[in-house]
Amino acid sequence: MRRKIITFTFLIIAAVAISAAAALLGPGLGPAESARALLRLLGGGDLPREAHAILLVRLTRLGAAACVGVALATAGTSLQAVLRNPLADPYILGIAAGGGFGAAVATAAGLGGGVAAFSAINLCAFGGALCAVGVGVVVARAAGILSVHALLLAGVVVGAFFTSLILLILAIVPARDQHAVFLWLMGDLANPDITPAKVAFAAVLVGLCSALLLALARPLDLIALGEETAFHLGLRVERFKVLILACASLATAAVVALAGPIGFVGLVVPHALRRTIGPRHWPLMAAAALGGAALVAAGDTLVRTTADYFEMPIVPVGVFTALIGAPYFLAILRRRRY
Template sequence: MTAEAVTATPARHRRLRFVFITTLLAAALAITCVVSLASGQYALSPTEVAGILLQGVGIDTAWAPDTPSASGVILNIRLPRLVLGVLVGAALAVSGVLMQAIFGNPLADAGVVGVSSGAALGAAASLTFGLATFGMWTTPAMAFIGGLVAVFSVYFISRSGGRTEVVTLLLTGIAINAIGGAGMAFLTFLGTTSTREQIVFWQLGSLNGALWPNIAIVAPLTAVGIVVALFAARSLDLFALGERTARHLGLNVELLRVVVIVTVAVLVCAAVAFAGIIGFVGLVVPHLMRMLIGPAHLPLIVASAVGGALLIALADLVARTAVPLADMPIGMITSLVGGPFFLWLLVRTRRRSGGWA
């Protein structure tokens, strides 16, 4: 067997594994979407859901129920919520991949290091002070500014000697989250009853109240962020070799840093502006995908986007149906999953590095 054949075999196995895992995730996402649309206080069958969706795009079928309330529940309540959840999950997961790549640390995540808190603080400030400078885009714009300030702060504080120290990263995240929490508390104190309810909504994280106009804002932001991440994937592979090596190979490291950090802010602001703080998606999903398909960033970004969408869709299904006549905060559910995973990852990282003393 030639050297080329020996080299090609593992690469082919990785491609096949990527295709299999991504197809499996996509199929699970499709099934979850159908189950989510059919489940709830107003239960429907999958065929009735399919009939309503086809009817919504102008195709008449005998599957759709005659009652107009069924169509309203699906098209105006459940479907916007589901679509927003898929977009938010993809945005948070891809932002996690980018943060872990640029920090060179598997513990980096928008929620853990405070980027989500910064974005939520900016969004809450726009409502508390009645800002409307950019119309419907005001809240996402303020969330973007808050997230950008947070991610730049974390990056420059936690970097030392060309690398990111684990302890410094976590302590910086604690500080940024504390500052964001204090700011949210202050805005809660200043705000009216309605703005206080919205601030609590952001702190808990929820897809309740998703509207199509909100999705019209979140969708392009998420799409742009994921496209930029895909174009930056090869550069991130070079960056993973080390900054000095990447520079010798012709990579503009400074430009890559700025592009990735701005892209993270865009993705996080898209998620936080209308869904609040949903933690640990950007930590759990990229790490699991990296364990399954390897560290190459192009397949990792694609698989993480699908996996993040699946995780939020499942969490939202549980939030809506686990407790009768109640809608649990989705951020609570993701934290119940992500918290133990984060502790395991923390212990595993410490053991591999031989301690942090």
């Protein structure tokens, strides 16, 4: 119990501190001026146009980071339970590769336009991501039963297939498009294509899906005990698996379409928090949402401010999270208690 309270306190403080840093730090507007401007904005006052624009960019980015973190961490937590596999992360069903393929096609074909606030790249990435999961589900479903083993295998193969298609596209498009596709594949929040309207839309979708995953924490505990056990304890297992897959996939596809595949968050955050919070999904899912948001926002703020400070090109936050996530994950694995 005490460990839980300490962990939650830490996560809340970290989330607040990181949000403040994300809003206050950066070029063009110093921390003190930013704070004054932010307070005026919150008080309903007017701001000079330049300050307003700078704050809007920072807050949009913070919102995007939070969406990405919440979606990946809650999707990862729930998939680890349903697939009963500690290696599961939001991309294990091929979502990242499917989304990447969609984005690469849109880029290579030079698709302009889009629908409402969304560019062709957003829409193709979202569609490609869901398409990848859909193929896996169709392959793994037989006689009304979705086999999670078949789903995992299908997901890995579908991912490999779409990755090959991405490489094929990269091999035949001009260098300028290659660079755009590469940047997208790294997972990046610096993309000027991330507008407040898109972030708001992603926030709604991610909010709904992640809230549902949080609400389904107890059935997730059941299914973590095994499908047959969960059935006998009173869970409609087949319906439940589809519901969880749908929530996790929609949330993940939304943030992949927004910012590209940002790596390791969905794998590392649940594992790290399970060590202190324990395996029960109600506290774990809540902590994962907080921790995921804090981690991505911290990473993004860090890469953004260091790039400004050292006047060097920005490291995509997806590369950064994978660079710190992988060694951290290995360290957890080395000291695991279960």
